[in-house]
Amino acid sequence: GGDIAGGVNVLRDALDDNDQDPTAHLFLAAFYRDYDRIDDAVAVLESASLRFPENLSILFQLGATLEQHDRYADAERAFRGVLERDSDHAATLNYLGYMLADRGDRLEESVNLLERAIKLDPGNGAYLDSLGWAYFKLERLDLAEVYLRQASEQMTWNSVIQDHFGDLLSKLGRHDEAIGAWKAALAGDGAEVDVDGIERKIQEAERRLGP
Numbered sequence: 001g002g003d004i005a006g007g008v009n010v011l012r013d014a015l016d017d018n019d020q021d022p023t024a025h026l027f028l029a030a031f032y033r034d035y036d037r038i039d040d041a042v043a044v045l046e047s048a049s050l051r052f053p054e055n056l057s058i059l060f061q062l063g064a065t066l067e068q069h070d071r072y073a074d075a076e077r078a079f080r081g082v083l084e085r086d087s088d089h090a091a092t093l094n095y096l097g098y099m100l101a102d103r104g105d106r107l108e109e110s111v112n113l114l115e116r117a118i119k120l121d122p123g124n125g126a127y128l129d130s131l132g133w134a135y136f137k138l139e140r141l142d143l144a145e146v147y148l149r150q151a152s153e154q155m156t157w158n159s160v161i162q163d164h165f166g167d168l169l170s171k172l173g174r175h176d177e178a179i180g181a182w183k184a185a186l187a188g189d190g191a192e193v194d195v196d197g198i199e200r201k202i203q204e205a206e207r208r209l210g211p
Contacts, residue, residue: 022048022052022055022057022058025044025045025047025048025051025052025058026045026048026057026058026061028044029041029044029045029048029061029065030061032044033065038065038068038069041065042062042065042066045058045061045062045065046062049062049078049081054085056082056085056086056089056092059078059079059081059082059085060078060079060082060089060091060092060095062078063075063076063077063078063079063081063082063092063095063096064095066078067095067099072099072103075099076096076099079092079095079096079099080096083096088116088120090116090117090120090121090124090127091117093113093114093116093117093120094113094114094117094124094126094127094130096113097110097111097112097113097114097117097130097131097134098110098114098130098133098134100113100134101114101130101133101134101137102133102137104137107134107137107138108138110134110137111131111134111135111138114127114130114131114134115131117130117131118131123154125150125151125154125155125158125161126151126155126158126161128147128148128150128151128154129147129148129151129152129155129158129160129161129164131147132144132145132146132147132148132149132150132151132164132168133148133164135147136148136164136167136168136171141168141171141172144168145168145172148161148164148165148168149165151164151165152164152165152181152184156184156188157188157189158188158189158191159185159186159188159189159190159191159192159193160185160191160192160193162181162182162184162185162188163181163182163185163193163198165181166178166179166180166181166182166184166185166198166201167201169181170201170205175205175206175208175209176205176209178201178205179202179205179206179209182198182201182202182205183202185198186198186199
């Protein structure tokens with residue numbers, strides 16, 4: 001507890017000294033987020049977004065922080081705020097599109113947002129994964145494979161992307177390849193994946209393949 005309080009005090013002092021600097025607000029919010037003090041992070045970012053309404057980094061981070069803690073309607077509002085000011089903000093197009101796709105919400109709109117993101121940054125593996133996942137949710141598996149394969153080859157260490165590719169291959173009945181992708185997910189960075197769930201999927205695929 002002491003370290004957090006000390007860190008907060010240092011950053012708050014820095015913020016008092018640099019109140020006109022949006023970066024100081026972003027640093028304090030990131031510090032709170034690292035220590036899972038999400039309400040504090042949101043409060044800092046909301047206040048900063050009113051103070052610096054044209055600063056898209058603040059609004060984007062507010063949206064991302066809200067999304068990570070399941071406040072989807074509030075997150076969408078923040079992301080829409082970014083896009084009202086810059087309709088070609090690729091990171092926001094991707095984040096909002098992926099958020100909708102992952103929840104199975106407004107999938108056609110999700111695809112539209114993600115196609116715009118990829119047009120702006122064609123080689124971005126995270127964006128390719130997002131669009132592939134949206135097509136997977138739409139059951140357009142041929143298109144899902146095009147994008148998820150590219151993403152998985154480009155970002156071999158990314159556990160979420162390998163897990164997505166495994167789910168697609170499994171749905172296509174290619175259980176052997178799916179096992180390979182899920183094993184790559186387990187060997188990857190491990191961020192934001194359900195390890196037990198992936199292990200269960202591997203066991204189920206092995207059972208389907210038989211002895």
